[in-house]
Amino acid sequence: MSPNDICTDITNKLNTGILIIDNQYNIVFWNRYLEIHANRKTDDVVGYNIFQVFPELPQKWLKRKVESVFQLKSQSFCSWEQRHHLFELQHTRPISTNSHFMAQNCTFLPLERKDGSDNVCILIEDVTDVCHYQTMLNKTLEELAQANRIDGLTQIFNRKHWEECLEKEFSRARRYQHGLALIMFDLDHFKLLNDTYGHLGGDLVLIETAKVISSLLRLGDLFGRYGGEEFAIILPNTDIVGALDVAERIRIAISKNIINFQESEIKVTASVGVAVISKEDKRHEDLISNADLALYDAKASGRNMVCVAKQLVEVIKTE
Amino acid sequence: MSELNLNEDQQDCLQEIINVAMGQASDQLARYLDTFVYLKVPSIEQVSTLSLIETLGSNENSASVVSQGFFGYEGIRGEALLVYKPKDSDRLADLLGYEPDELSVEEQIIDLSSILTTTFLNVFAKQIDNQMSYSAPRLLAGSQSAVSDHLAQQSFNWDLALKVKITYQVTDYSFNCDMILFIPESAINNIKAVINRILEEF
Numbered sequence: 001m002s003p004n005d006i007c008t009d010i011t012n013k014l015n016t017g018i019l020i021i022d023n024q025y026n027i028v029f030w031n032r033y034l035e036i037h038a039n040r041k042t043d044d045v046v047g048y049n050i051f052q053v054f055p056e057l058p059q060k061w062l063k064r065k066v067e068s069v070f071q072l073k074s075q076s077f078c079s080w081e082q083r084h085h086l087f088e089l090q091h092t093r094p095i096s097t098n099s100h101f102m103a104q105n106c107t108f109l110p111l112e113r114k115d116g117s118d119n120v121c122i123l124i125e126d127v128t129d130v131c132h133y134q135t136m137l138n139k140t141l142e143e144l145a146q147a148n149r150i151d152g153l154t155q156i157f158n159r160k161h162w163e164e165c166l167e168k169e170f171s172r173a174r175r176y177q178h179g180l181a182l183i184m185f186d187l188d189h190f191k192l193l194n195d196t197y198g199h200l201g202g203d204l205v206l207i208e209t210a211k212v213i214s215s216l217l218r219l220g221d222l223f224g225r226y227g228g229e230e231f232a233i234i235l236p237n238t239d240i241v242g243a244l245d246v247a248e249r250i251r252i253a254i255s256k257n258i259i260n261f262q263e264s265e266i267k268v269t270a271s272v273g274v275a276v277i278s279k280e281d282k283r284h285e286d287l288i289s290n291a292d293l294a295l296y297d298a299k300a301s302g303r304n305m306v307c308v309a310k311q312l313v314e315v316i317k318t319e
Numbered sequence: 320m321s322e323l324n325l326n327e328d329q330q331d332c333l334q335e336i337i338n339v340a341m342g343q344a345s346d347q348l349a350r351y352l353d354t355f356v357y358l359k360v361p362s363i364e365q366v367s368t369l370s371l372i373e374t375l376g377s378n379e380n381s382a383s384v385v386s387q388g389f390f391g392y393e394g395i396r397g398e399a400l401l402v403y404k405p406k407d408s409d410r411l412a413d414l415l416g417y418e419p420d421e422l423s424v425e426e427q428i429i430d431l432s433s434i435l436t437t438t439f440l441n442v443f444a445k446q447i448d449n450q451m452s453y454s455a456p457r458l459l460a461g462s463q464s465a466v467s468d469h470l471a472q473q474s475f476n477w478d479l480a481l482k483v484k485i486t487y488q489v490t491d492y493s494f495n496c497d498m499i500l501f502i503p504e505s506a507i508n509n510i511k512a513v514i515n516r517i518l519e520e521f
Contacts, residue, residue: 060421077455083426
């Protein structure tokens with residue numbers, strides 16, 4: 001076999017598509033791999049314009065891409081991660097993946113022909129397999145990250161993620177001197193409720209309460225389950241007046257929310273504590289502890305009410 | 320370790336080859352992008368694994384990093400990292416001659432990286448009678464994940480690398496990025512051999 005025959009043989013046995021075009025975008029050559037995966041006759045392809053043969057190609061984009069190869073005489077690439085495919089080709093896993101067309105990694109190579117004319121060679125690799133597993137991996141990673149942030153029962157932020165959010169919002173508020181408010185609330189006599197209706201009833205109350213409160217909040221507010229029956233809300237860019245308004249609406253919404261459980265209607269109330277960031281707060285934990293103290297005041301003063309952190313009472317009076 | 324260091328002549332020679340390549344690359348890029356592209360005089364230095372993490376990781380502003388491997392004859396090989404600042408990515412589509420809705424920001428960054436890397440290294444290779452091939456460029460870190468996160472997960476199997484840093488400036492688009500070429504320890508002696516040959520020919 002002459003070296004030329006070897007090349008032809010390999011070209012036709014290669015599991016990579018080879019397509020060569022001239023500077024008028026006419027197809028000069030394609031190999032057997034493409035003939036088979038495009039399922040078209042070479043006579044209907046070679047000699048014809050690439051955009052006529054493959055009308056699915058993004059013409060403007062591809063022309064600019066190929067132009068860079070002609071002009072800079074350097075190779076260029078296109079990955080499935082940015083474009084799933086350029087050519088609509090069949091692939092080898094039609095049964096076990098849900099990919100309609102072959103996912104492709106394409107390489108554009110400059111070719112100088114012996115007659116001095118410029119060609120561009122497009123190599124097309126089937127990466128349907130890679131694409132399939134990478135997509136599954138990305139989805140799993142996203143689900144894991146999500147599960148890591150969410151409280152399984154109530155589907156709102158869990159304590160860990162919520163506190164990370166507060167830490168960020170706290171330093172942002174301090175840096176830019178923005179307002180930042182914190183609301184913490186606790187369902188009243190929750191233990192009694194659990195004893196009366198069982199844990200399934202208690203769980204339903206937590207789920208339904210989280211739902212009602214979520215619907216009351218603005219887009220930037222961060223709502224989390226702080227512990228058992230205690231919830232917490234971060235209100236960025238909010239002053240004490242705004243925070244009190246939200247807190248009161250939360251208290252009313254919970255007290256009016258009737259939860260149907262088996263044959264009974266469960267009613268529940270909440271005690272609410274409110275704090276806003278002040279110059280004295282050095283760490284986000286200071287804000288939590290202020291809101292928490294206010295929450296205890298609300299409990300001690302008879303429950304189903306909103307209390308404000310002590311150092312803020314004066315501020316409200318003057319306003 | 321010290322025998323890997325380039326001596327003064329070798330350093331000057333490499334600097335000169337790079338300067339010439341930069342001039343030609345800048346010319347080709349200007350024609351293709353239809354705007355002036357300035358390449359700032361590079362720094363050439365030996366770096367250790369540790370200082371790589373410091374150089375790339377400490378820079379909070381570097382939002383995106385694209386890596387592209389290159390390899391040629393005589394054992395000349397390495398990895399090119401293109402480092403972009405987030406504010407500089409706004410007008411890339413415009414610069415590249417694409418419509419912004421034709422391609423994602425990530426694809427724009429990858430595309431430009433490939434153009435800058437291959438254009439420079441092709442002319443560089445020609446200077447040393449070589450020819451480069453390239454791997455597909457890959458986005459290592461986008462706006463979502465910091466470069467430092469990416470690097471922290473690596474356990475490097477090299478201690479030393481030759482680092483060549485070139486800054487690209489496209490003033491009409493107020494755009495800047497750094498191209499950092501790393502020649503790994505195993506290839507430093509190969510590039511020294513090439514430099515020595517060039518020095519002998521003079």
